[in-house]
Amino acid sequence: MRCGYFDAGTCRSCTLLERPYPAQVAGKQQHVRTLLGDPPDLHWLPPVTSTEAGFRNKAKMVVGGTVDAPTLGILDADGHGVDLQGCPLYPPALTAALAPLAAFVTRARIEPYDVPARRGELKHVLVTVSPDDELMVRLVLRSTEALARIRKHLPWLQDALPGLVVASVNVQPAHAAVLEGPDEIVLTAHDTLRMRVNHLDLHLRTRSFFQTSTDVAAALYRQAAAWTDELAPASVWDLYCGVGGFALHLAAPGRHVLGVETSAEAVVGARRSAADAGLVDVRFEAGDATAAALGASTPPDLVVVNPPRRGIGPELAGWLEASGVEHVLYSSCHAGSLARDLAAMPSLRPRRAQLLDMFPHTSHYEVLTHLART
Known part of the structure; x- marks a missing residue:
């Protein structure tokens, strides 16, 4: 992609713009594999790439x-x-x-x-x-x-x-x-x-977070849904659920899904989306993800976490480690915090992962990882 602002030195926000796009993606793939230790039993799916221009929503x-x-x-x-x-x-x-x-x-x-x-x-x-x-x-x-x-x-x-x-x-x-x-x-x-x-209409309210690239977000949700359908859990939690992208995509007949999000605005939108889609076994609560997990009497079969850049932190990681939850889908926008959180959950081993290039021309990316209890 050519940018006159970059060439003129007016804006240098796209720090990787001078690198060919395939090389950008390869560098990000190597970066995340290095941070996660590249265990031999971790299967990497082909990365999801983006258009080079016009991708930001x-x-x-x-x-x-x-x-x-x-x-x-x-x-x-x-x-x-x-x-x-x-x-x-x-x-x-x-x-x-x-x-x-x-x-x-x-x-x-x-x-x-x-x-x-x-x-x-x-x-x-x-x-x-x-x-x-x-x-x-x-x-x-x-x-x-x-x-x-x-x-x-x-x-x-x-x-x-x-x-x-x-x-x-x-x-x-x-x-x-x-x-x-x-x-x-x-x-x-x-x-x-x-x-x-x-297949869903997500209702985005004024102060709600949504992924930067709609097309890459769609691929992210499709992959999470495919893994979840393969695992066939009866109960799912979507922590840091935002407007409900993961929770709504993971819904299925007979599967109970709970989304938890601190933003009340986002929860209102998520509930509206669930009602529009006729999803009766999906509910959303406004609250802190860690507090919701620690206060629950029974853990679900599968937990999705999509935290901010700081990661889930030691308290929630410790709860997941001790909870007996069999499967976790961790969607991360910061591989450093992901690696730190994984180190705190040694019983939940990464089995499958996929890089999704949500942020072309920068060093940032999203990575979806399936963790399974050993």
């Missing part, structure tokens, strides 16, 4: 510049805006939304936040696109000062972006490197974006 654009000439992109070393509206990582429907959004900043007179001066209102524009080219747009503001103007001019934005389904304002008053704040104001009739993944 979400843009997190820092807003800079001025009201009359806003930039959507990143900040330079001095904290000033660098416009990246032409970034090739985004699919056409998302890219096409950026110019109207920049025009909306001007029309609604929303002053971009000036980081060095600590003044202004609009910090970020967050845009998510579905496989059906529908959009969710979130404006991260320092306060609600511009809210009335945003509401006034929202019909103009809806006309400019016919695919706009969900629009909201998030309030983040702190001058800190924290993307969003605790308060969300939904401005549209719809409060969820429908993400069509394989």
Whole structure:
């Protein structure tokens, strides 16, 4: 993939861009095999690759510049805006939304936040696109000062972006490197974006996490479902379940599935998805994954864990080791924490694994590992 921003030195976020894509994937495969110790009884499936461009379903654009000439992109070393509206990582429907959004900043007179001066209102524009080219747009503001103007001019934005389904304002008053704040104001009739993944519609609410690449996420869920159907567990827990991607894909007649997630927003979306799909043996609870496991009277047959980069941690790893759970599917976005967690669960040995390149042109990747009790 060629990128004019990279060639000009304007943006260097894609640190591996100068390497041919097959070499990127091979390097990641070698990296994860080395971290996991490459045991001889671990079977590696062929890696899942991505398209080299247009794969990201979400843009997190820092807003800079001025009201009359806003930039959507990143900040330079001095904290000033660098416009990246032409970034090739985004699919056409998302890219096409950026110019109207920049025009909306001007029309609604929303002053971009000036980081060095600590003044202004609009910090970020967050845009998510579905496989059906529908959009969710979130404006991260320092306060609600511009809210009335945003509401006034929202019909103009809806006309400019016919695919706009969900629009909201998030309030983040702190001058800190924290993307969003605790308060969300939904401005549209719809409060969820429908993400069509394989045979399911996942309902993504404003503050819910979803995988970066919809196509690679679909492959991830298909592989987990295939392994689960082969193992035929009667009960499954999906810990750190997010919007329910694993739990909903692993559902089957006679199989009881429980999803646990700290984000109440994500749980609401997951429950809606289960209801839409008519899945009666799938339920979701808002809560801490470790606390849910430690507080349960009986462990399930299979546990799925999809933690953040820090991993599941020693407490949950210790519970899994002692629980008697026969099978664990561990989906990790950080192989270092995965290796650390595996060392704390010596009775659960990795049997099968697959690299999924969710983040081309960077050193990051996803890896799905099937652990079986020895």
